[in-house]
Amino acid sequence: MAAVYQALHRRVSSLACRLHSTYVRKMRYLNQLKEDDSLCRQAQTSGTFYLFHNLSPFLQKAGKKYLVPQLSATEMRQILEKFPEAEQWIEKSVLIGCSDEHRPRFALDLGALDKSVIESELQGSFTDLRKALFVVDSEDSPLLASAQSLLRWHDSHQYCSKTGQPTQKNAAGSKRVCHASGVTYYPQMSPVVITLVSDGSRCLLARQPSFPPGMFTALSGFCDLGENVEEAVQREVAEEVGLEVQSLRYSASQHWPFPSGSLMIACHALVAAQQAEISMDTLELEEARWFGLEEIVEGLKREPGSSKQGDGSFLPWFPPKQAIAHQLILEWLQQQTAQTA
Numbered sequence: 537m538a539a540v541y542q543a544l545h546r547r548v549s550s551l552a553c554r555l556h557s558t559y560v561r562k563m564r565y566l567n568q569l570k571e572d573d574s575l576c577r578q579a580q581t582s583g584t585f586y587l588f589h590n591l592s593p594f595l596q597k598a599g600k601k602y603l604v605p606q607l608s609a610t611e612m613r614q615i616l617e618k619f620p621e622a623e624q625w626i627e628k629s630v631l632i633g634c635s636d637e638h639r640p641r642f643a644l645d646l647g648a649l650d651k652s653v654i655e656s657e658l659q660g661s662f663t664d665l666r667k668a669l670f671v672v673d674s675e676d677s678p679l680l681a682s683a684q685s686l687l688r689w690h691d692s693h694q695y696c697s698k699t700g701q702p703t704q705k706n707a708a709g710s711k712r713v714c715h716a717s718g719v720t721y722y723p724q725m726s727p728v729v730i731t732l733v734s735d736g737s738r739c740l741l742a743r744q745p746s747f748p749p750g751m752f753t754a755l756s757g758f759c760d761l762g763e764n765v766e767e768a769v770q771r772e773v774a775e776e777v778g779l780e781v782q783s784l785r786y787s788a789s790q791h792w793p794f795p796s797g798s799l800m801i802a803c804h805a806l807v808a809a810q811q812a813e814i815s816m817d818t819l820e821l822e823e824a825r826w827f828g829l830e831e832i833v834e835g836l837k838r839e840p841g842s843s844k845q846g847d848g849s850f851l852p853w854f855p856p857k858q859a860i861a862h863q864l865i866l867e868w869l870q871q872q873t874a875q876t877a
């Protein structure tokens with residue numbers, strides 16, 4: 537029996553080792569492409585391309601599914617030939633990853649070109665990211681989110697903030713340089729804390745006036761400069777609902793492309809049940825309240841379409857699985873269920 541376990545252990549270890557080395561080789565290859573412009577330009581000739589138009593990704597509909605097509609360099613040339621100065625367009629692409637076989641993936645925004653020509657040629661449509669993220673396969677949404685954030689960053693950092701001179705991107709799009717001042721700019725993102733507050737038996741969800749009707753989510757807020765995650769969570773909870781956090785636990789993080797590339801840092805926070813009276817910040821929030829276990833179970837079953845009642849009001853529903861708020865709510869539910877079992 538011991539021999540069988542040892543053999544199994546050896547197989548698992550060797551598999552893990554192979555998986556690891558594939559990952560390491562891939563990351564090192566991507567890093568090389570970021571550092572070496574000529575290698576990256578060469579890679580553009582064998583890579584695949586995701587298309588955007590004014591930051592909306594290109595999708596194709598196949599039955600009920602939405603696909604995110606990857607175009608080959610040849611297909612890209614065929615499309616770009618329809619427009620003047622085709623060659624310049626490939627230069628604008630940014631590196632967003634590569635396959636395990638080291639086939640690089642790029643994203644390219646063709647915002648200055650006539651979108652109807654591209655849409656009819658490729659039989660699909662450029663779709664707002666707020667819709668696209670929720671209709672594509674779950675492995676495609678993080679890719680669209682990070683590609684759009686990078687394209688957005690390039691679009692809004694074309695000039696040096698010190699000299700006002702144009703900045704130039706490197707081939708991979710991992711940085712921009714102002715040759716007049718020598719300043720190098722790197723893509724930025726904003727850390728945001730998202731916190732599911734619990735008083736031990738209920739959890740606190742809130743809505744902003746801009747949310748779709750009926751949608752409630754966990755409290756969130758941008759970190760201030762100089763703050764750590766714990767301080768940001770405590771401050772946001774105090775500011776938005778007037779409660780004092782007793783303890784907090786990190787859960788997970790997620791890149792979120794709205795409003796312009798955020799790193800969502802998700803935590804669970806506990807407040808004392810005896811001091812759980814909400815005092816809401818009415819400038820930011822429209823409603824904030826405690827939800828019991830049953831209400832959370834019911835809310836998770838609802839979708840935007842099924843939450844409207846006969847009198848025009850909306851029953852609560854929560855963000856879809858692509859948003860990290862959903863994961864926090866599920867974790868809280870599991871914890872409560874385990875406690876009450």
Ligand SMILES: NC(=O)C1=CN([C@@H]2O[C@H](COP(=O)(O)OP(=O)(O)OC[C@H]3O[C@@H](n4cnc5c(N)ncnc54)[C@H](OP(=O)(O)O)[C@@H]3O)[C@@H](O)[C@H]2O)C=CC1
Pocket residue numbers: 726728730753754755756757758790792794795798800820855858859860861862
């Ligand atoms: N993935 C998920 O599950 C969820 C994601 N989120 C995301 O979290 C983000 C932050 O949540 P929110 O509650 O609005 O944040 P805040 O509570 O921090 O309030 C937003 C306000 O903060 C100010 N602000 C400070 N720093 C920034 C910055 N770097 N970028 C933009 N605004 C800033 C702005 O005020 P002013 O304009 O007055 O200067 C803005 O209107 C949202 O963009 C939302 O998309 C939220 C919930 C769930």
Ligand SMILES: [Mg+2]
Pocket residue numbers: 755756757776820
């Ligand atoms: Mg907030």
